[in-house]
Amino acid sequence: MSISNEMIARYKKVAVATVYSALSLLDYGPCFMKGVKPFTPGNHLVGPAKTLRFIPPRKDIQTKTRIGEKSPEYVAMGSCEPGDVLVADGLGKKYGSVGGDVKLTQLKLRKAAGLVTDGAIRDLDVVKSYGFAIFASGRAPTGGGPEIDPFEPNVAIQCGGVAVVPGDLIVGDDDGIVVVPEKLIEEVIDWVEEHEAVEEWIKAKIEKEDVSPGKYYPITTQTIEDFHQSQDSQK
Numbered sequence: 660m661s662i663s664n665e666m667i668a669r670y671k672k673v674a675v676a677t678v679y680s681a682l683s684l685l686d687y688g689p690c691f692m693k694g695v696k697p698f699t700p701g702n703h704l705v706g707p708a709k710t711l712r713f714i715p716p717r718k719d720i721q722t723k724t725r726i727g728e729k730s731p732e733y734v735a736m737g738s739c740e741p742g743d744v745l746v747a748d749g750l751g752k753k754y755g756s757v758g759g760d761v762k763l764t765q766l767k768l769r770k771a772a773g774l775v776t777d778g779a780i781r782d783l784d785v786v787k788s789y790g791f792a793i794f795a796s797g798r799a800p801t802g803g804g805p806e807i808d809p810f811e812p813n814v815a816i817q818c819g820g821v822a823v824v825p826g827d828l829i830v831g832d833d834d835g836i837v838v839v840p841e842k843l844i845e846e847v848i849d850w851v852e853e854h855e856a857v858e859e860w861i862k863a864k865i866e867k868e869d870v871s872p873g874k875y876y877p878i879t880t881q882t883i884e885d886f887h888q889s890q891d892s893q894k
Contacts, residue, residue, distance in 0.1 A: 662707050662828060666844060667742070670705040673851045675832045681850045682837060692819025692836040694751065694796045695777050702792035704831040706744040706772040708823050708838070710816045711735035713749050713757065713778065713807040724810060732762060735812035741770035744792075744829040748816035749778015753797040755806035756781035766791055775829060775836055777819040778807060794836050854878070857886045 670678070682690040711732055714720070724731055739745055745766060747757040758774075759781030766774060766789065773792035779799040780786055787793060796819075803809070813825045821838050823829075828839040839847050861875045861882070868874075875882060 662826075662841075662844065666828075666848065667705050669848050669852065670828065670830055671703055673848070673855055675830050675834050675837055677851045677855055678830050678839065678847060679837045680854065681847045682839065682843070684850075685843065685847075687840060687843065689821050690837045690839070692775070692777065692794075692821050692838070694753075695775060695794050695819040695836050696796065697831070697833050697835070698780065698783060698793040698795055698798070699787055699791075700833055702773070702832070704744065704773040704775075704792040704794070704829060704836075706742050706829055708746045708825055708827045708829050709735055709739050709743050710813055710823055710825050711745060711747040711757070711809060712811040712814055712816045713747065713755070713803065714810040715750070715806070716804050716808040720810070721808060724808070730809060731812045732758065732809040733765060735809075736763075736765040736769060736771075738813055739766060739769040739771045742772045743769075744773040744775060745771055746816065746818050746823045746829060747774070747776035747778060748818050748823075749776045749796070750807050751777045751796065751819075752779070752806040754779055754799040754801060755803050756799050756801055757795075757803065757807070757809075758786075759802070760785040763789065773829070773831070775818060775831065778803070792831065794831055853883070857883055860886050860889065 755778045757778045775794045779797045780795045783798040826841045
């Protein structure tokens, strides 16, 4: 399933925290990437995932994977369409770089929306000028070795303790990254949009009445019904 521009736009209007709330209620599995921080603050990242798996370096494997432009990292980056997000499983290695200014030029050329990894980024100050959002566990002056090495493009991976499959929706802001499984994308945004509308309605009531938020929050089924009744009465 391709993700429409309309769907991307809907997700860009909502908070990542609310997306997390929706996914938590669905109890589909871990969805929030731990240890993955924003390095380009102010970016609201929304885009389909392409993936890259790293493994610990091993010389006999490297003879099969380090094959120039057909190496796994270049295949993964080259598969990105404009607006895609490359998610790299860096094995949680805070100082294991998944790429630097030269390699990651390919993401700039492909007009990727972002790079997300639980590994590190090399040459971060230069890479930040490439125009895509960057979320990582840290920055480092080293290359991937001796901790990680690119192994396989566009397969199911983990990143920050979350399973990611190509085609999943990556949603991130300064609070962090959450992953929306492809089959849940529409269900989640429908819930999120309603929830945020109800929250705004509640906040207005709290301020107007000058009462404790506890009078109306947390949101209940009755709260949602009252919200919809109030909206219907204004039509």
